[in-house]
Amino acid sequence: MGHSVPPLSDKSLLKKQCYVNGEWISAKSGKTFEVTDPATGEVIGTMPECDRADTEAAITAAAKALPSFRKTTGRERARMLRKWYQLMIDNANDLAKLITWENGKPLADAKGEVTYAANFFEWFSEEAPRVYGSTIPASVAGNRVFTIKEPVGVCGLITPWNFPAAMITRKIGPALAAGCTVVAKSPGETPFTAAALAELAHRAGIPKGVINFVTALKNTPEVGETITSSKTVKKVSFTGSTGVGKLLMKQSADTLKKLSFELGGNAPFIVFDDADMETAVAGAIASKFRSSGQTCVCANRIYVQSGIYDEFAKVFTEKVKGFKVGGGYDQGVTHGPLIHDRAVSKVESHVEDAVKKGGQVLIGGQKMPDLGSNFFQPTVIRDMTASMQLAHEETFGPVAGLFKFDTEADVVKLANQADVGLAGYFFSRDIQRVYRVAEALEVGMVGVNTGLISDPAAPFGGVKESGFGREGSMLGIEEYVVTKMVTLGGNGQPLQGSS
Numbered sequence: 001m002g003h004s005v006p007p008l009s010d011k012s013l014l015k016k017q018c019y020v021n022g023e024w025i026s027a028k029s030g031k032t033f034e035v036t037d038p039a040t041g042e043v044i045g046t047m048p049e050c051d052r053a054d055t056e057a058a059i060t061a062a063a064k065a066l067p068s069f070r071k072t073t074g075r076e077r078a079r080m081l082r083k084w085y086q087l088m089i090d091n092a093n094d095l096a097k098l099i100t101w102e103n104g105k106p107l108a109d110a111k112g113e114v115t116y117a118a119n120f121f122e123w124f125s126e127e128a129p130r131v132y133g134s135t136i137p138a139s140v141a142g143n144r145v146f147t148i149k150e151p152v153g154v155c156g157l158i159t160p161w162n163f164p165a166a167m168i169t170r171k172i173g174p175a176l177a178a179g180c181t182v183v184a185k186s187p188g189e190t191p192f193t194a195a196a197l198a199e200l201a202h203r204a205g206i207p208k209g210v211i212n213f214v215t216a217l218k219n220t221p222e223v224g225e226t227i228t229s230s231k232t233v234k235k236v237s238f239t240g241s242t243g244v245g246k247l248l249m250k251q252s253a254d255t256l257k258k259l260s261f262e263l264g265g266n267a268p269f270i271v272f273d274d275a276d277m278e279t280a281v282a283g284a285i286a287s288k289f290r291s292s293g294q295t296c297v298c299a300n301r302i303y304v305q306s307g308i309y310d311e312f313a314k315v316f317t318e319k320v321k322g323f324k325v326g327g328g329y330d331q332g333v334t335h336g337p338l339i340h341d342r343a344v345s346k347v348e349s350h351v352e353d354a355v356k357k358g359g360q361v362l363i364g365g366q367k368m369p370d371l372g373s374n375f376f377q378p379t380v381i382r383d384m385t386a387s388m389q390l391a392h393e394e395t396f397g398p399v400a401g402l403f404k405f406d407t408e409a410d411v412v413k414l415a416n417q418a419d420v421g422l423a424g425y426f427f428s429r430d431i432q433r434v435y436r437v438a439e440a441l442e443v444g445m446v447g448v449n450t451g452l453i454s455d456p457a458a459p460f461g462g463v464k465e466s467g468f469g470r471e472g473s474m475l476g477i478e479e480y481v482v483t484k485m486v487t488l489g490g491n492g493q494p495l496q497g498s499s
C-alpha cells in the first residue's frame with residue numbers, strides 16, 4: 001500500500017487526553033475509545049470516552065473562568081488569538097500531518113486546511129477590539145439610550161470530522177473574541193487535531209478554563225445532551241448533519257439557548273450554455289471533489305444545459321481521469337479515502353440507485369479494495385433524473401451526477417426543490433442572468449463562476465434546513481454576543497448656573 005505516517009517534528013502535539021481547566025485529563029470512568037487511520041484502518045491511538053460527569057466538569061471550568069475572561073479588553077483577547085494563530089502557522093506541518101492521519105485528506109489539502117483554520121483566529125483577533133454598541137435617539141424627552149454588546153456566556157461547540165481544525169477555529173475564534181468561554185466536543189473520528197489545537201492554546205497563554213475540550217465516540221449523544229440541557233451553557237453552535245441539528249435544537253429548547261446551526265447541504269451546481277467551459281469544468285472539479293466530496297458545500301447535483309451537456313460530460317470526465325487516489329501522505333495523491341465504512345456504503349447506494357434507474361457511469365463507480373476498505377473511485381454518472389436518491393440526498397462522497405436541463409426557469413425550480421439550502425453555484429457570462437439566478441436560488445451562499453467560496457472574510461451559513469447563523473466575516477462575532485440596552489433617565493436639565 002506504501003502508506004507510512006511521517007513523524008511529527010514536535011511529538012508533544014500528539015495528546016491523548018482531554019483538555020479541561022488548563023489540564024490534560026482522562027475520563028473519570030477511565031474509559032477510552034480508539035481512533036483509526038481511515039486510509040489503513042490502523043489504530044492511531046485512544047482518547048477518553050467522556051460522559052455526563054466529565055462534560056459537567058468542563059462546563060463548570062468554563063463557568064468559573066468566565067467572570068474574569070469577559071472583563072479582559074478586546075485588545076487583550078486579540079493578542080491571545082493572534083498568538084494562537086501564529087503558533088498554528090509555526091506548527092502547520094505537524095497539524096497537517098495529524099489531519100491527514102485521522103481524516104485521510106491528502107497532505108497538501110491538510111496544509112491548506114491549517115492555513116484556512118488559522119485564518120479564523122487572525123480574522124477574529126482583528127474583530128475582538130471592534131465590538132461596538134450604539135447610541136440611540138430616545139423617544140422620551142430626558143432619556144438617553146445606548147447599547148453595549150456583551151459576551152453571551154459559556155458556549156458549547158460541537159463540530160464534525162471533515163475539517164478537524166477549521167470547523168473548531170471558526171467557532172472558538174469569535175467566541176473568544178467576544179469574551180465567551182467554551183466547552184468544545186471534538187469529533188470522535190478526529191480528536192487529535194483538536195487536542196493539538198488545545199496544546200497550542202495552552203502555549204499561547206489562553207487562561208485556564210477559557211477553552212475546554214471533551215472527547216467521546218459512543219457517548220457522543222450523552223455529551224451532547226449534557227451540553228444542550230445545561231443551564232450554565234448559554235449558547236450552542238453546531239456543525240454537522242441536519243438530523244443531529246434538529247435533535248440538538250429540541251434538547252436546547254428547555255433552556256432557550258442562543259443557537260447557530262451549520263447543517264447539511266445538497267448544493268445545486270448549474271452550468272448554462274453561455275458559460276466558459278474550462279472555468280465551469282474547473283469549478284465543478286474543485287467543488288465536487290474537494291475532500292473527496294466530503295464537504296457540506298460540495299456540488300451535489302450538477303445541472304448542465306442541454307446545448308453543452310455532452311461536451312461538458314466529456315471534458316469533466318477527462319479531468320477526473322487525471323486524479324490519483326491513495327493514502328494522504330503518498331506522493332502525487334490528489335484524493336484520499338472516505339472517513340469510514342458508513343460513508344462508503346452511502347456512496348455505493350447512491351451509485352447503485354442511479355444505475356438501476358438509468359444513469360450511465362462514465363468513470364468510476366466501484367470501491368477500491370486494493371487501496372483499503374474506505375476508498376471509492378471518483379465517479380461521474382450521466383443521465384441523472386429527479387427520481388434518483390442523489391437528487392434528494394447529500395452524497396457526501398466522490399460521486400458527480402450530471403443532470404440535463406433546458407431552461408433557466410426549469411433549473412432554478414429543480415435547484416430549489418431541496419429541503420436544505422446551504423451553497424449553490426452557477427456558471428454564466430450573462431450579467432443579467434448572474435443577478436437573476438443569484439437572487440432566485442434558495443441558499444445561504446452562491447458561487448458564480450467559481451466552485452470555491454470558503455473564506456474567513458465571507459459569511460458562511462445556510463437557509464431552510466441547512467440551519468441558521470453565520471460564521472466568519474463581520475457577522476460571525478454577532479453569534480456570540482447579546483445586545484444590552486441602557487436607558488439613562490433624568491437628562492435634559494438646563495446647565496447648572498444658567499438662568
Ligand SMILES: NC(=O)c1ccc[n+]([C@@H]2O[C@H](COP(=O)([O-])OP(=O)(O)OC[C@H]3O[C@@H](n4cnc5c(N)ncnc54)[C@H](O)[C@@H]3O)[C@@H](O)[C@H]2O)c1
Nearest residue numbers: 159160187188220221224239240241244262263264265296
Ligand atoms: N454546514 C456546514 O458548515 C457543515 C460542515 C460540515 C459538515 N456538515 C454536515 O455534516 C454532515 C456530515 O458529518 P457527520 O456525518 O459527521 O455529521 P453528524 O451530524 O453525524 O456529526 C457531526 C458532529 O456531531 C456529533 N454528534 C453526532 N450525534 C450527536 C448527538 N446526538 N449529540 C451531540 N453531538 C452529536 C458528532 O460526533 C460530530 O462531532 C453532512 O450532512 C454535512 O453536510 C455541515
Ligand SMILES: O=CCCC(=O)O
Nearest residue numbers: 162294295296297454
Ligand atoms: O464542510 C463544511 C465546511 C466547508 C468550508 O468551510 O469550506
